[in-house]
Amino acid sequence: MKLEMRDLMMAVTLSLALGTSGAQAAAGEPSGKSLVLAPAKGNCVACHALPTVKEATPAGNSGSPLIAMSARFPDKAALRAMIWDATAVNPASFMPPFGKHRILTGDEIDRIVEFIYEL
Amino acid sequence: MSSRRQSDIEPGAGRAGLFLGVGLIGAGLCLGALAAQALPPGQDQARMLAHFTQRFGEIPLADYVYGSLMFDPEAMARHDAMLDFPPHASLLDAGERLWTRPFRDGKTYADCLPDAGLGLARSYPRYDLAQGRVITFEDALNDCRTRHGETPYDLLDSQTMGVLSAHARGLSDGMKMDIRVPDGPAMMAYLDGRRTFHARLGQHNYACASCHVLHAGDRLGAQILSPAPGQATHWPVFPAGQGPVTLQAQYLACFQRMGHVPDGPGSAMLNNLEYYHSALSNGLPMRAAVPRP
Numbered sequence A: 001m002k003l004e005m006r007d008l009m010m011a012v013t014l015s016l017a018l019g020t021s022g023a024q025a026a027a028g029e030p031s032g033k034s035l036v037l038a039p040a041k042g043n044c045v046a047c048h049a050l051p052t053v054k055e056a057t058p059a060g061n062s063g064s065p066l067i068a069m070s071a072r073f074p075d076k077a078a079l080r081a082m083i084w085d086a087t088a089v090n091p092a093s094f095m096p097p098f099g100k101h102r103i104l105t106g107d108e109i110d111r112i113v114e115f116i117y118e119l
Numbered sequence B: 001m002s003s004r005r006q007s008d009i010e011p012g013a014g015r016a017g018l019f020l021g022v023g024l025i026g027a028g029l030c031l032g033a034l035a036a037q038a039l040p041p042g043q044d045q046a047r048m049l050a051h052f053t054q055r056f057g058e059i060p061l062a063d064y065v066y067g068s069l070m071f072d073p074e075a076m077a078r079h080d081a082m083l084d085f086p087p088h089a090s091l092l093d094a095g096e097r098l099w100t101r102p103f104r105d106g107k108t109y110a111d112c113l114p115d116a117g118l119g120l121a122r123s124y125p126r127y128d129l130a131q132g133r134v135i136t137f138e139d140a141l142n143d144c145r146t147r148h149g150e151t152p153y154d155l156l157d158s159q160t161m162g163v164l165s166a167h168a169r170g171l172s173d174g175m176k177m178d179i180r181v182p183d184g185p186a187m188m189a190y191l192d193g194r195r196t197f198h199a200r201l202g203q204h205n206y207a208c209a210s211c212h213v214l215h216a217g218d219r220l221g222a223q224i225l226s227p228a229p230g231q232a233t234h235w236p237v238f239p240a241g242q243g244p245v246t247l248q249a250q251y252l253a254c255f256q257r258m259g260h261v262p263d264g265p266g267s268a269m270l271n272n273l274e275y276y277h278s279a280l281s282n283g284l285p286m287r288a289a290v291p292r293p
Helices: A002-018 A022-027 A032-037 A076-084 A106-117 B003-009 B016-020 B024-036 B041-056 B061-071 B073-084 B089-100 B137-147 B158-170 B185-198 B208-214 B247-258 B268-279
Strands: B126-128 B133-135
Touching (some): A032 A106, B089 B158, B133 B137, B133 B268, B137 B158, B185 B268, B247 B268
């Protein structure tokens, strides 16, 4: 909680410094965790359970549970690539191509990767 | 899931092709679509039902009208209780009042429509040769209004068209959906609707078929995704006693999930989509104005 507040403050300061609108900064959820949970951002929980994250509910089940990610993806770049554009791996993928279709920025995807890598 | 299975039920990338940068496999899907284009509606439905049988085992055909409720016994029990004491009863009364109120010239919808509207909704949408387009049941109601000197209702207005349609579709309750698609321009419209249903569209890159064919039965967050066959049998719906929500209003909500802005209600795009989507429910019993928990 404290951490998220600090992130939020930082984002506000940053976006003010960069000249982006205040509305955008207020709507933006800056930490990797909140990007994963936010319905208008990653919304990963719509499809993946996150068994070790208690806020991640109600979770969907079309994708596999996101857990033990560093063991399953020794190569962080492969994990990032999956989130950037899952259809490059599986053209029939249900998972939105978050980077390719600009649902998330590269920076946001980086923060998500850092967060789920620890799951 | 293999891409072969995908090509069986997602015929072609259609409109999404440009946006997607279709690769080799995408081209394969398109070819699959061309080969499949001669399939009449019955076969489209049969292929989808075969897919669900493979996923869930044998499901009694009539159960498809319950949509996601059939995967959720608790929600089904709540639905049954709502049927006994419909929380939307007063809205249905309002619909019946609109239905019986005479037009300026003294005529009524019953005078305007064949068989006084009895059993009519089950064969809509249909291709209207004179107008050269697919018309929905709601379009037909509005046509009556304009022919008898009234202004048409806004297709999305739940308090007029919504409740009127709830009553008028109810005159087909218990009858089986019977969408006809003759060869010629009607078939072209059907195929256009089919392309829309199976095309990946919008920022999220979903097709209608992604959620209501490939992943039907899965949970998206808290919601269970319903299979496409059966979806068109029970409109409008009254979610938690509110609404009503017409079928095309539901389409718009789902397009929003896709991050795609479709043409408006009553457009060729949505009417052709409704034509294809409704034919997937052929042979299933109608029940207008159902509650949803």
